[in-house]
Amino acid sequence: MAILEVKNLTKQFGGLTALHEVGFQVEEGDIRGLIGPNGAGKSTMFKIIAGFYAPTHGNIVYQNQNIEGSKPHTIAELGIVRTFQETTLFQELTVFENALVGTHIKARTNIFSAILGLDRDKQKAAREKVEEVLEFMGLSDRRDQLASELPLGSQRALALAIALVSEPKLMLMDEPFAGMNPEETNHMMDLTRKVRESGVTIVLVEHDMKAVMGLCNYLTVLNFGQVLAQGTPEEVRNNDKVIEAYLSGAN
Amino acid sequence: MELIFQSLLNGLIQGGFYSLFAVGLVLIFGVMRVVNFAHGELVMAGAFTVWVVHSQLGLDYIPTLAVSIILVTAIGLLMERFLFRPTRSDPLAGLICSIGVLFILQVCATLVGGDGPSKQVPPPYHGTLVLFDVFRIPNQRLFSLAVSAAALGTLWFFLTRTKFGWALRAVAMDREAAALQGINTNKISIIAISVGAALAGLAGGLIAPLGNINPHMGHNVIVTAFIVTIVGGVGSLSGAVVAAIIYAVFHTYMTVYFGATIATISGLVLMVIVLIVKPTGIMGVRVSE
Amino acid sequence: MSSLTQSTPVRLVFWLALAAFLIVLPHFLGFHHKDLILFLTINVLVVCSYRLVTLTGEWSLIHAVMVGVGAYTATLAFNHLGLEIWFTLPLAGLIAGLVAALLCFPLLRMTQFYFLIGSFAAGEAIRLVWVEWVSVFGGTSGLRGVEAPIVFGIDFLDPIPYYYFTLGVVSFCLLILYRIEKSRIGLTLHAIHWKTPLAESVGVDAWRYRALAFIIGSFFAGIAGALKIHYLGSVTPNQFTVGFMVFVLIWVIVGGYSKFYGPIIGVVLLTIFDEAIRELEIIRPAIYGGVLILSILFLPKGLESIPGKLRGWFGSEPAPDTPSNSETRGS
Numbered sequence: 058m059a060i061l062e063v064k065n066l067t068k069q070f071g072g073l074t075a076l077h078e079v080g081f082q083v084e085e086g087d088i089r090g091l092i093g094p095n096g097a098g099k100s101t102m103f104k105i106i107a108g109f110y111a112p113t114h115g116n117i118v119y120q121n122q123n124i125e126g127s128k129p130h131t132i133a134e135l136g137i138v139r140t141f142q143e144t145t146l147f148q149e150l151t152v153f154e155n156a157l158v159g160t161h162i163k164a165r166t167n168i169f170s171a172i173l174g175l176d177r178d179k180q181k182a183a184r185e186k187v188e189e190v191l192e193f194m195g196l197s198d199r200r201d202q203l204a205s206e207l208p209l210g211s212q213r214a215l216a217l218a219i220a221l222v223s224e225p226k227l228m229l230m231d232e233p234f235a236g237m238n239p240e241e242t243n244h245m246m247d248l249t250r251k252v253r254e255s256g257v258t259i260v261l262v263e264h265d266m267k268a269v270m271g272l273c274n275y276l277t278v279l280n281f282g283q284v285l286a287q288g289t290p291e292e293v294r295n296n297d298k299v300i301e302a303y304l305s306g307a308n
Numbered sequence: 309m310e311l312i313f314q315s316l317l318n319g320l321i322q323g324g325f326y327s328l329f330a331v332g333l334v335l336i337f338g339v340m341r342v343v344n345f346a347h348g349e350l351v352m353a354g355a356f357t358v359w360v361v362h363s364q365l366g367l368d369y370i371p372t373l374a375v376s377i378i379l380v381t382a383i384g385l386l387m388e389r390f391l392f393r394p395t396r397s398d399p400l401a402g403l404i405c406s407i408g409v410l411f412i413l414q415v416c417a418t419l420v421g422g423d424g425p426s427k428q429v430p431p432p433y434h435g436t437l438v439l440f441d442v443f444r445i446p447n448q449r450l451f452s453l454a455v456s457a458a459a460l461g462t463l464w465f466f467l468t469r470t471k472f473g474w475a476l477r478a479v480a481m482d483r484e485a486a487a488l489q490g491i492n493t494n495k496i497s498i499i500a501i502s503v504g505a506a507l508a509g510l511a512g513g514l515i516a517p518l519g520n521i522n523p524h525m526g527h528n529v530i531v532t533a534f535i536v537t538i539v540g541g542v543g544s545l546s547g548a549v550v551a552a553i554i555y556a557v558f559h560t561y562m563t564v565y566f567g568a569t570i571a572t573i574s575g576l577v578l579m580v581i582v583l584i585v586k587p588t589g590i591m592g593v594r595v596s597e
Numbered sequence: 598m599s600s601l602t603q604s605t606p607v608r609l610v611f612w613l614a615l616a617a618f619l620i621v622l623p624h625f626l627g628f629h630h631k632d633l634i635l636f637l638t639i640n641v642l643v644v645c646s647y648r649l650v651t652l653t654g655e656w657s658l659i660h661a662v663m664v665g666v667g668a669y670t671a672t673l674a675f676n677h678l679g680l681e682i683w684f685t686l687p688l689a690g691l692i693a694g695l696v697a698a699l700l701c702f703p704l705l706r707m708t709q710f711y712f713l714i715g716s717f718a719a720g721e722a723i724r725l726v727w728v729e730w731v732s733v734f735g736g737t738s739g740l741r742g743v744e745a746p747i748v749f750g751i752d753f754l755d756p757i758p759y760y761y762f763t764l765g766v767v768s769f770c771l772l773i774l775y776r777i778e779k780s781r782i783g784l785t786l787h788a789i790h791w792k793t794p795l796a797e798s799v800g801v802d803a804w805r806y807r808a809l810a811f812i813i814g815s816f817f818a819g820i821a822g823a824l825k826i827h828y829l830g831s832v833t834p835n836q837f838t839v840g841f842m843v844f845v846l847i848w849v850i851v852g853g854y855s856k857f858y859g860p861i862i863g864v865v866l867l868t869i870f871d872e873a874i875r876e877l878e879i880i881r882p883a884i885y886g887g888v889l890i891l892s893i894l895f896l897p898k899g900l901e902s903i904p905g906k907l908r909g910w911f912g913s914e915p916a917p918d919t920p921s922n923s924e925t926r927g928s
Contacts, residue, residue, distance in 0.1 A: 107798060133800035141798075147791040149855075150784075158788040162800040164781055168809065171780035172773055180781060223799045343710060394894060399710070400656060401893045404850060407843055408893075411886030418879055527839070531721060534714055542710075569729040576722040583715045584703045 060085045060227060060258050061106070061137075066115030066125075068101055068282075075101045076282040079115070083227075088249070088259045090273035090290075094303055097279040099262040100142065103229050106260075107139040108132040119227070134162055136226035140216045140233060148205040152196055155204050155215055156187045159222035187222055193255075194218045194248065210241045217248060227258045234265040246272055270294070278302070310442050315564050319557030321449050324456035326552035328511035329529055330536040331460065332504035334548045337537070338480035339500035342392050342402035347533055348526025349413035350505055354380050354512020355521045356417050359427050362516075369432040369517075373455075376513035377506050383413075384505025388497055410526070417523035426520035433517075452514040459510055460549060463503065467545070472499055531572065532559075535579045619764060623757050630872075631756040635763055635828065637868045642767045642821040644848045644860040645774050650814035651854065652783070653807050654790035655712050658842055659700070659720035663815040665837035666693040667822025669727065672740045672832050681746050682753075686766065686823045693819025694812045696723075701808040720842070727834040739833030743826050759828055766824060770817050777813070778857055786810055847885060851892045853899020862900050 061083040068076040076098045083089045091099050104110045106117055111126040118124070124132055129139075147155050157164075164183035166176040191197045194214045199207065204215060213233055220228055230249070234242055242265065249272055253259055263269050269276070269290070276293045278285040280302045286293055293299055329351065336344045344350075354376040362372040387409055395401035421427060431448040438444055467473035478486040479496045487493050511529075519525075532555075540551025555575060562571035623631050647660045667689035674680045674688050700719055707715045727734040734740065745753035745762075753759050777783055788796040789803050797803055826832050852863020867888070874884055896902065 109794070128802075129794070129797040130800050130802045133798055139798045141795065145792055145795050147788050147795065149791055150787065154784060158784060158796060158801075159799045161785065161796075165785070165800075166781050168777070168782065168813070171782045172776045174776070174780075176781065219795070219799060343713070391890065391894075398897075401897065403713075404846065404893050405890050407846070408886035408888075408890035411843075411882040411889075415880050415883035415886075423879070534718065538711075538714060567729070569725050573722050573725045573729065576718040576725070579718045580703055580715055580722070583707055583711055583718075 059083065060120065061260070062116075062118040063102075063106070064116040064118065066102070066105065066117065067113045068098075068105060068110065069113045074282055076105075076112075079279065079282070079284055081277045081284065081287060083258060083260055084275075085258050086253070087275055088253055088261060088273050090269045090276040091260060091262045091279065092264075092269055092276060093279035093285065096281075098282040099279055100231060101282075102279070103139060103231055103260075103262055106132075107137065107229055133223065133225075136224075137229065138220040138223050138225040138227070139229040140220050140231055142231045142235070144209075144212050144216070146204040146207075146212060146215055146219070149203065151201050151203055152191065152207070152211075152215055153187060153200040156191060156196075156218045156222050157183060159219040160186055162223055190218050190222045193221070193251065209236065210244060213237075213241075213245060214248060217252065221252060221255075221257070225257055227260070228252065230259060230261045230263075232263055233261070234263055234268045237265075242268055311564065314443055315560050316557060317443055317445060319560035320553060321445070321453045322560055323553035323556035324453045325511055325515060326532055326536055326556045327460055327549045328456055328507050328514075329533040330540065330548040330552050331463065331545055332507035332511075333533045334537055334540075334542065334545055335476075335500050335507075336504040337542065338545075339476055340388075340392055340396075340402075340497050341483070342395075342399050343406070344387075344504070345403055345406040345530065346387070346409040346413060346526075347406075347504075347508055348529035348531075349410050349417075350380050350383060350508035350526075351512040351515070351529045352417060352521075352523065352526040353383060353413055354509035355516040355525065356420060356427075356512075357509070358513045358516035359429050359521050360420060362432075363427075363429045373510065373513040377509040380509025380512065381502050381506045383409075384501040384508075385498065387505075388501040392501070393494070393497070414523045414526070421521075421523070426522040426525075429516045429521065431517040448517055452518070455510070455514060459507065463507070463545075466503075472496075476500060528572075531576070535575045538579045539582050620761070623760050628756070631760065633868070633872065635756055635760045636825070637865065638760065638763050638767050639821050639824050640848070640864050640868070641861055642770055642817060642824070644845060644852075644864045645771055645857070646814045646817035646821065647845050647849060648814075648854055648857070648860050649774055649777065649786075649810050649817075651849070652778070652786040652790060652810055653803075655708060655807065656846075657704075657811070658713055658717035658839070659704075659723075660814070660818055660845055661837045661839075661842035662720035662723050663693045663697065663818035664822040664825070664841075665724065665727070665832070665834070666696050666815075667819025668826040668832045668836070669734060669740070669822075670819065671823035671826050672743045673733075675743045675827075676740065682823070682827050683746075685827070686820055689823035690816040690820040693822070694816035697812045697815035698808070701811060705804055705807055705811070717839075721839075724834050724837060734834075737834060739831055741831040743830055743832070745827045754828075756828075763824055763828075766820070770820060774817065775857055782806070782809070844885075847889050847892075851888060851896075851899060853901030855898065856901045859899050859901035866900065 059082040063079060063081050066076055066079040067074070079098070079102065091102060093099055101110065105112050105125065108124070108127050108129040108131065116123050116125055119135060119137065122135070124135065124137075147158060150158070160183035163186075164176075164179050166179065170176040188197070191200055194217060196211060196214055196218060199211060204212070207215065217233070233249075234245055237245060246268055249259065249261075261269070261273060273290060275288070276290055277287045278293055278296075278299050285302055286296045286299050288296070329347070332350075333344060333347050336342065336347075357376040357379050358369075358372050361367050361375050362369055367375070387406070391405040391409070392402050395405060431446070433447040433451050435447045436444050437447060437450055467477060475486070475491045475496050476499060478489070478491060479493055483493060486496075536552045536555050537548055539555060540547035540549070558578075559571045559575060562574055622634060626634065643660070643664055650657055650660060670689040670692040671682075671685040674685045680688065704712060704715050704719060727739075728737055730736075745759055747753065753762060785796065785801055785806055789801065789806055793803050848863040848867055849860045850863070851867060852861065853859030870888075871881070874881060877884065892899070
């Protein structure tokens with residue numbers, strides 16, 4: 058069952074066409090890879106799905122709803138969460154608090170409840186969820202450290218934790234493996250599989266081919282803003298057009 | 309009918325001053341990314357210098373203008389070196405520092421001139437130009453209009469035809485890229501503050517014979533400069549000049565028919581509207597935050 | 598606040614001592630100084646309410662005018678509706694909050710520099726309306742006639758009873774502000790400050806929260822304005838100029854604003870400092886200018902950061918003071 062469908066998606070920035078008539082479907086339970094040479098439009102695609110940009114034309118259908126043009130927080134409420142390129146964390150908050158922010162949708166409260174403390178149960182439940190996810194991500198011993206003091210691998214894990222804690226159905230991961238050494242990459246791959254097993258569909262933008270080939274069950278390849286090929290990692294790896302695109306892109 | 313045209317003339321002349329205020333502010337913000345809240349006080353310092361040096365000490369007006377420019381430029385250079393440069397990574401800190409300078413300059417002016425009523429400087433140029441038997445422009449104002457135009461023209465030439473001018477514009481557009489291309493951004497900041505402060509000092513010197521001089525006159529200047537800068541577009545110098553003239557004419561008409569306070573309120577409301585509808589202003593490009 | 602004291606009994610003693618001190622204080626002061634601590638107490642509310650507004654990382658320049666909105670509301674309500682202070686106080690807060698709510702729509706579209714200038718413009722425009730609309734607001738001479746009530750035979754116009762009243766009201770308001778900061782809402786505001794896009798990606802409607810902080814901060818500013826005016830008896834537009842706004846900024850910046858009590862330190866110490874240099878009349882603003890500059894250049898995190906620095910020099914780890922410090926430690 059297609060959880061997400063991108064239809065005829067076009068995005069223009071002034072005179073520049075970043076995406077042109079892009080279409081693909083993501084099945085529930087996939088780990089879908091969105092790959093392509095630099096500048097192919099992958100991040101733009103993500104930002105549109107996550108609501109940071111609106112498309113020029115086209116639709117994004119999520120669970121039978123058109124979500125294109127919705128605001129990021131609305132899309133999060135529907136169950137789609139995005140992780141960011143580079144380190145994006147609440148740097149002056151602790152690991153625990155970072156993850157706690159992620160429980161926003163369930164734990165948010167109005168001003169009167171907040172002042173009077175009427176939301177105690179909700180907050181307790183949220184904290185328990187955070188403990189659970191930090192455990193899952195292997196971050197429990199670091200819970201009181203400031204996010205800015207974490208090593209790279211833990212930072213990425215925390216970013217994942219923040220997203221996970223919001224109990225998403227669909228997670229968009231934007232280059233989570235960037236800058237990682239092989240050991241960190243393996244660890245991250247394990248974490249990603251764990252996340253999928255917990256029932257989350259994943260769409261992954263990534264350059265690290267080892268991670269992509271090792272994790273994804275299906276790939277969509279973009280080039281110059283258009284879909285170049287789709288298929289299993291095997292099929293795509295042997296696709297002539299794809300090989301040529303990567304070679305000529307001087308990747 | 310005559311009132312309408314006379315007001316138009318007055319507005320255009322006022323536009324010359326507003327341009328000088330705004331262009332200096334935009335230059336400093338564009339190149340150094342800091343809001344110089346003390347800009348009005350720089351103008352005030354220029355005016356006070358004329359009062360002290362020309363009125364009290366007797367030096368001729370034009371050399372005094374030069375003194376004003378030099379003095380205020382010196383203040384600007386001190387600000388750049390000791391306040392704006394160390395706080396470059398945090399523009400808010402730079403703004404707060406400029407507020408500190410605002411206070412210091414006001415107190416300096418009070419110490420120099422005492423706490424009494426506003427000062428007046430008798431205009432060195434007498435007489436009035438009469439056009440078509442009806443429209444009157446005091447020669448002093450003509451002089452200031454001519455000098456303002458000359459200053460802005462020189463600035464335009466400098467920015468578009470000289471090496472430093474190009475470098476300034478490059479830094480304003482993208483500081484990092486400019487640095488990568490080998491432009492010495494420190495030097496460019498120094499040039500920007502010098503030009504910005506010089507224009508403020510000149511404006512102050514030109515205004516001095518035309519109105520009241522007191523330590524708090526900078527307030528109106530900064531409010532005007534903000535309105536003009538926003539309406540014209542924060543990154544755009546030509547926008548600032550255009551907006552200055554339009555706003556000056558607008559403000560003059562409003563003052564004639566409704567009074568100065570309502571004129572200023574309208575200006576502020578106009579500014580908020582522009583901020584909502586088109587934050588880039590009439591001609592500006594978005595300044596990356 | 599947990600970095601101040603170690604454990605509950607120590608905390609309790611601290612608060613009791615502080616309360617005793619504040620209650621006993623006015624009896625040892627001359628008339629002028631009684632006035633001073635009264636206004637200081639009110640300014641504590643001004644500064645703490647401003648901190649709430651700036652929690653999301655956006656600095657407004659309209660806060661002083663919001664205090665004025667409260668002051669004018671209280672005066673008008675007293676003069677025209679005959680309302681006593683028990684009613685004018687909340688009304689002043691509500692009207693200030695309402696004005697803030699209306700201004701959210703134009704102002705909150707802007708961020709950073711534009712928001713700063715836009716809020717400055719809106720504030721100045723409101724202030725000029727007070728100047729211009731003489732029939733309602735009294736123009737530059739302002740309005741008079743507001744009084745403090747006489748209750749149970751106590752004339753609240755006297756500084757000491759009014760001081761206790763103010764102390765009570767301000768303490769209550771601070772309690773609410775503190776609760777907000779430590780609550781879920783406070784955490785969300787901090788998150789918006791540090792990385793708005795990340796907060797949005799987990800469902801935070803940043804605009805709404807900025808509006809909330811702005812409106813509630815303005816609400817308390819309005820209350821402060823009403824408190825001030827019932828004692829002063831008259832309100833003029835000049836009480837709420839950029840000058841006052843700059844003072845608020847100075848208190849917050851010099852005191853520090855990453856902890857709840859930072860601005861309080863700022864306003865208390867600078868008010869005492871102000872008294873100390875009172876004789877230097879004319880050059881006082883310049884001294885403030887100098888203090889502001891030195892503070893930004895050499896102590897950018899404010900006076901509140903000094904305990905942490907001292908602890909650092911003497912070897913122990915400073916406790917990270919993060920939003921829900923006490924409440925995140927599991928339960």
